[in-house]
Amino acid sequence: MQQIQIRTDLALEATESMRKQAEGEIRGVVLEEYDCMEDVHVTRVMITSKNAAKSVGKPVGTYVTFEAPQLQGYDEDYHRSISEELAKALRSVLPGIEEEKSVLVVGLGNRDVTADALGPETVDNLFITRHIINEYGKQAYRAEKMHRISSLVPGVMAKTGMETAEIVKGVIHQTKPDMVIVIDALAARSTKRLNRTVQITDTGIHPGSGVGNHRNALTKESLGVPVVAIGIPMVVDAATIVSDALEKLATELDSGKESLEYFRNSADTQLHNMYVTAKNIDETTKRLSFTLSEAINIALDMEQDKER
Amino acid sequence: MQQIQIRTDLALEATESMRKQAEGEIRGVVLEEYDCMEDVHVTRVMITSKNAAKSVGKPVGTYVTFEAPQLQGYDEDYHRSISEELAKALRSVLPGIEEEKSVLVVGLGNRDVTADALGPETVDNLFITRHIINEYGKQAYRAEKMHRISSLVPGVMAKTGMETAEIVKGVIHQTKPDMVIVIDALAARSTKRLNRTVQITDTGIHPGSGVGNHRNALTKESLGVPVVAIGIPMVVDAATIVSDALEKLATELDSGKESLEYFRNSADTQLHNMYVTAKNIDETTKRLSFTLSEAINIALDMEQDKER
């Protein structure tokens, strides 16, 4: 059967679907799995060769995925703990973060579309220091070590007329951060992952993914500095859901492959530019953006500093 | 085959699906169709008997539906013309509006979920007069005839802890409007209707419909005053889309009915509390809410008054 191209931003889903096909391990892909906290499953996928990258369909690099079923819930202590775990993973992929660095945090997405507002809302809660340190020095925070944090919400191309990468590149050119953290709402392959999975990767952002598809490459290659991306799947493509259901049915019926293709194609056309999202997406976005911003604040030692 | 319950807020879709089954006309349902403007198709469904209401699954009353493919577009003149056509239809179902009336306009839905913000955003652009007339009289507007317009955004139950109907009833009890206009984002049966269909009905709002399902009956029976509802389908239930695709496939294959049921059910469970919406829903909501508010302003003679 011809390889079907289903869009997913999650390396975990990509490797899973590969594993099913390969019915075994993939050379050049290292998988580590462990649980942190009671019910949080962490998968660390390291894609180490170009061949592996090609077969998985994700670039060489590290992908840490947290599966946390209660991430959708209200428990503040749980969210606090997750923020701390995310901070650890974040520090493991931020190069040289034990030294003082200048970090630009970019919140991708469209603030006016609830499901796509994760990036902008996360950035709203960050502790920003660059302008203060530039003007008054670290002594303004009575700190010996202090990263210079700046943030940017570039907006989406339909509103700016510019590609996100153009804006980010320009700002990097001018402000010369040591590294970039990018936050984005992702598109998942399955509704089961929505709002409960966090992916952290040092490979940056690659074209053709994300809720609003408002993305072109934001990578070390394109931007000139290391790019760590944090994403949470907030939507599933409408076409994906239909495609999934049809495929299951076809497998069951073991017939009608041709019809299946026909229907999938018609579904794709009709569902073009549609996405599936949860009805309480407003509360979810609010909560998850706060959890991510806390994770970043902790990873960058900004937590206690907020309290000075 | 057992009647499948597919949720739709559009009387037009309900009658269409009935017609397909009946393969003919339905007694007690009067359909008038005409075109206004170049490409706007208007269907006026009058359900005149309880039997007809039962078979169509919509209450006795008048439903005017505008199908306007360019409603999603940018053309300001087009939107202006549509507003005027909607205003005419609105006046035809607002009882006694040629006399001076007190009208409460209610914007249903959740302001923080883009696809559900149509009601609140429409209300933001209305010309509100009740407080001015109550304090200074009509002479404040140098008008001989002037409706007293008030508005309410009750919010959604998850945030208020109250049913919308409780809030609206209480406010009606206290402020005694002659009639109520309710605006809501609807759930459609098909993605083809999204953001391009407007339904105006004098039957009010009935339970179990709408984007956020934040609705219980808002009708003349429950509120004690006539209720006119204006709705635009902004979402399709995720389950509906899958169900549709599966049904088409099953028809084609002419087999596997059992499997079909099985898959539909599993899809329903998985897609519970999900909806499908357009990616540019923010612009769409902004534009359509303005078009609706203009329609209401014109219908209530508030247009020229805004310019004094």
Add this chain to the structure above:
Amino acid sequence: MQQIQIRTDLALEATESMRKQAEGEIRGVVLEEYDCMEDVHVTRVMITSKNAAKSVGKPVGTYVTFEAPQLQGYDEDYHRSISEELAKALRSVLPGIEEEKSVLVVGLGNRDVTADALGPETVDNLFITRHIINEYGKQAYRAEKMHRISSLVPGVMAKTGMETAEIVKGVIHQTKPDMVIVIDALAARSTKRLNRTVQITDTGIHPGSGVGNHRNALTKESLGVPVVAIGIPMVVDAATIVSDALEKLATELDSGKESLEYFRNSADTQLHNMYVTAKNIDETTKRLSFTLSEAINIALDMEQDKER
């Protein structure tokens, strides 16, 4: 010299100005003062007679005022501690709150004007339970005691055409809460109090005060149930600031009283409908609304429940 009417929503300011005039204690006014936390000064004013009420210009009742200079700051632990202290004061004026009650929390003000958004934003962060308990009972929260909390953001008269009191009365009529908590952004007499003073009172809200002046009486007399009001001064009337400066100058010069009156009047006219507010009012409103919502959640035992 004729008593000059300077608008203040703070009982503390009213009594202070009285004390200056009386140069001593006022009969029927009991003042208790103490410090909680390091630098938070609490004043509890009890106005116990109608005469005292008349001379102070505030109704009979209890007014607890917190002066907390660091309330404007970023320290999360500080805000958490203040929330707990506010919760205690709140419980002391919420009648019979040790029993299970039904509480309606009303967020006054205009969400679209940053300085007036304190009430609506506070309500956004509350833990709402009424609809869940009404449908599933307390067991939904696995709790033995559980207040039924509902909330309302009535909006402002310029947008609704209705007085806030009309909307609140109607909703109380329909949903029958045992008591009401009202949150509002206040107008202070002095810029020194802005964003660092919290007033809690069991006398409700009285006409002619608040940022947007969007208020008529919300009191036990007008609503039929006890009304506790929480307010933070977010603005000073522009006229007040000028008036203050002029008065100081006149006192110093000990001359030109007539001119003073003349200028004060001209200032008043020019500054009509203007207010003074801090430039970082967005961050302040965000932080203070969260601190207030935490205080209410704690006072109503909703804190731990959020974590279930």
Add this chain to the structure above:
Amino acid sequence: MQQIQIRTDLALEATESMRKQAEGEIRGVVLEEYDCMEDVHVTRVMITSKNAAKSVGKPVGTYVTFEAPQLQGYDEDYHRSISEELAKALRSVLPGIEEEKSVLVVGLGNRDVTADALGPETVDNLFITRHIINEYGKQAYRAEKMHRISSLVPGVMAKTGMETAEIVKGVIHQTKPDMVIVIDALAARSTKRLNRTVQITDTGIHPGSGVGNHRNALTKESLGVPVVAIGIPMVVDAATIVSDALEKLATELDSGKESLEYFRNSADTQLHNMYVTAKNIDETTKRLSFTLSEAINIALDMEQDKER
């Protein structure tokens, strides 16, 4: 008497105060005045020499000021007409706009502070074409001539950690527009000008002005391309209002100069970081941002194109 430094963003106010001092014309300053529409007064100030620039305190260039008392009102036809007049003035200062150009429109200010949101909200209503023309060419609009319009909302330094100029420079470096239009909420000298004056200038933006003071130079010198700035005064510094009142009083009393200075200084300290704004600033910002965006759309021939 020592020259008192009162901050104003309006060249008109600067020249007025100069004229009062000079009691005559200023060499190097050309003033043209005319009325357009019934009650709209237009002043075109051309500062042509460095000496004049120094004495007026504004850089060499052209400043067109519209004084339109009804700009605060609801009349849509009036706003439409003003947009057209503003468009003419805009075209007169946009260099070479009769040829096809690439124009970056920058909305300065803080979206979350109502009085400072004029820039971001204006940009929201623009017709953006750059990305479409870059991908599909002008034929996408079926137009022979079509400017490439892009837009940017850089945010404020307290949130980004970067100076506005850094962000704008970076984006210009990357996207190479032919010219920049900057929109900002201004600080006026007098409440009389608030929300009814529009200033268009080809001198760009200079440090130390604007509502949020979030500005460093955005000029042809600093950015490398022509910069046209559009501003509407939305606030008055709180200190200015007090200073004004005191000065009037002192003049009247003809005494107490010393006290005056003392009080002005104390007022300045107390009122630091405060501003005065209108109570209905939300409606004003909404209306004026729309009027400005229409003016820009018309000036850039985008009006009819929106309707295709």
